Amino acid sequence: MNPLLGSQFPTLALREPLPLTRHPAAVYLRSLSPGSRPTMQQALDTIASKLTNGECDAMTLNWAALDYQHTAAVQAALLETLSPASVKKMIAGLRRVLKEATRLKLMDSETYTEAIDLPKIKDSCKLKGRALTGVELARVMADCAADPTLQGVRDAALIAILRGGGLRRAEVVKLELKDFNLETGALQVRQGKGGKDRMAYLPEGAIPYLENWLLHRGNQPGPLLCPIYKSGRIAFRHMTPQAVLLIVQKRAAQAGVEQFSPHDFRRTFCSDLLDAGVDIVTVQKLAGHSSPITTAKYDRRGEETKRKAVQQLKF
Incomplete structure (x- = not known):
């Protein structure tokens, strides 16, 4: 079991709040349908918490400060406890947030490209759920x-x-x-x-x-x-x-x-x-x-x- 990721990295908390129009997570979440928003909010909160040992959530994490070492480590940590399908969805949300950070000129393109270039997640062979007779x-x-x-x-x-x-x-x-x-x-x-x-x-x-x-x-x-x-x-x-x-x-x-x-x-x-x-x-x-x-x-x-x-x- 890996140690909490927050112990590996310096603080990733925002030094001061960002306006919602400039906050990459807020901009991304607003682009989702109302039904999808709570699930992805929870996923981003989980990622932020793992990266900071519970210090941050999606709105207080400085997403623009993330690079490959952060994203690779959090993907590995998530795979220890969650299904590949769940982690895929969470990492897809993480990628979208970093994309917004790049569009908002908070992250440079090279760092973004490296941060999202993560190892492929292998799907579980077993199908979920069943059909009823x-x-x-x-x-x-x-x-x-x-x-x-x-x-x-x-x-x-x-x-x-x-x-x-x-x-x-x-x-x-x-x-x-x-x-x-x-x-x-x-x-x-x-x-x-x-x-x-x-x-x-x-x-x-x-x-x-x-x-x-x-x-x-x-x-x-x-x-x-x-x-x-x-x-x-x-x-x-x-x-x-x-x-x-x-x-x-x-x-x-x-x-x-x-x-x-x-x-x-x-x-x-x-x-x-x-x-x-x-x-x-x-x-x-x-x-x-x-x-x-x-x-x-x-x-x-x-x-x-x-x-x-x-x-x-x-x-």
Whole structure:
């Protein structure tokens, strides 16, 4: 285990605060979508803390003072405790902050080029998450149907969107009533990952779950899905992504299904569409991925699908 990085370097704290318009981390964070900002803020705080033995966070670190020895050391330290995928995202944020420092004339181009020239991070061979089977999905939906409270109706609608539309949980909680078309099953996803808008669609079998929820919710403008008080009264405000996670965990436990995450519904969504013969570019657009390469990583169809695929070959 490496010692704390802060003990290796002189102080990297800013001598005096920078205006937000001149602060490279602040400028970078403002360029992100509201949904992505908290995650990257936390990542930059972690990097700053490791570099200074807890002395600094993202706003008090002097990012322009970093060079290759700092960036290489912090990447190595992060890899000791975090997954390669997580470290890749954090280092990508670090690179963007240093790029802003260069644009703001706080760091020279040569130092920037050297600082971002880091060893390649090797991905873990094991895929994250899993796809749910048809039996598992049926059991989870049956658990919602057996719930006599309004939470059962709401949770069935939530799962119908996660599984049927492939939305991220952060996208689901931002949906407004006006974003759903009951006749076509269309969902207008606003400010998804990367700040992009897209149109998603629910399969016909998922629409009745939304229709049932709307009979209870009514047509009052506001969030499509809402928290529900213990009394059964609907709170017309947005749910949180954390609430979605807890609901999914509760339903899995009650249905006697192996635990899964809300994101596993996206993996199931992509895998099932690919298994149905939908081309990967269309699946990419429906999932809101920036590249088909990302979509391919969501494929959890397993060996049986590959075995069946080669049976199509003539011999």
